[in-house]
Amino acid sequence: MENVLQDYLHSLLVERGLSHNTIISYGQELKEFFEFLKIQKINSFDRIDRYTILNYLKHCDAEQKSRNSIIHTVTSLRQFFDYLVTENKINSDPMLKIDTPKSAHHLPQVLSATEIQALLNVPDTHKKLGVRDRTLLEVMYATGLRVSEVANLKLDDLRLEMGLITTIGKGDKQRIIPIGDVAIHWLEDYLDGARQILLKGRTSDYVFLNNHGNQMTRQGIWKNLKAMVRKAGITKDVTPHTIRHSFATTLLENGADLRTVQELLGHADISTTQIYTHVTKRHLTEVYNKYHPRA
Template structure:
């Protein structure tokens, strides 16, 4: 079964040309599914039926997975079994009578200006890792980079003299993003001193490095951010994507048009960007209710 999984992932890369991050996501979800099958003593694909899938979805629910995570899992399983059918590896598709759960509609979590300031003050900028963390926070908030885009940012992507950086987003699409003066100043300070210290005489194309001079991973960014959020006294459930949400909301609250924000975020569909208009309206309502005497 694991051989079929590897063949499938290779097909996603070679035949469909999917981005590596997308393939990694599919691999993780299918690996978790395979672990469930092993626990159920299911050793062949033809043993899997509709009830096996329903049992796994109940297992995901018991694990408190989010609605959107379960939706993505169903999509991953549906595509995988479509592949197995096309390769004549199974006699029947167990996903045929499995409905995809409806998406959970919720507004993205954002940080207020005061919370952003509190978070930015956490890194100890007298230390090399503190300078790195402060720079990373400044860059992510100033540009709206996804965590994978920040982790994969390379020195050659920086055009600081022009006030720009380039990045490769979803679908391997390149976009050029303006970056503000404050983030530029931190990048210049970090790359001239702290980054050189982190390299320990080695070389790396990546901007953000760990203490061993290697690329700072997505998991590393998540872990460090959780620690900083706690130190800042922020009670919200903050992830690296929260900085991206906060970037978009700040722009809209200060008069940016939706198309510009869409371009900066690298959204293929403007409907994805429109969720932030609901966030800004919610914020306006909260301000009105708090400060207007007739509210």
């Protein structure tokens, strides 16, 4: 069964051309499913039926996985069992009678302008890592890049003289994003100073480096951000995606149209971007209730 799983993940890369991060995500979900099968003493695909799947989804719910996480798990299992049928590994698909749960629509968590400024003030810019962290925050808030896009940002992606950067997003789609003067200032300062110190005479194509002069990982960026959020006294559950949400919300609250924000975020479907309209409407209601005498 493990060998079949590896063959399937390989097919996602070779035949479907999915990104490395997407394949890792599918693989992790399926490995958790396989662990459940071991506990249930199920060692053959033929022994998996609809009730096995339902019991697993019940197990996921008991583990307090989010609704959207369970939905993604169902999608992963559906595609995997479709592959098994296609490859004649099983005769019947146990997912055919499994309904996909409806997604839970949660408004994205965002930071206020005051909280953003408090976060930006945390890094000690008299130190090399402080300059890097301040630059990192400025770039994330100025561009709305995903954490993977920030980690993979290379020197060749920067067109600072034109006020632009390029990035490769989901589906290996390239997009060009404007970047403001403040973020450009910090980038130039970091590239000329702290980054050279971190390199210690070596070379690297990547913009953001760790203390050893290597490319910062997504996990490293996430860990650093969590520490800075605590120091800023922000009690919200902040992740790199929160900065991206805050970027989009700031644009919409200041008059940007939805199509422009869609392009900047790299959303393939505008329906993904439309969730931010609920955030901005909530903001408008709060302002109205606070300042209108007849509210």
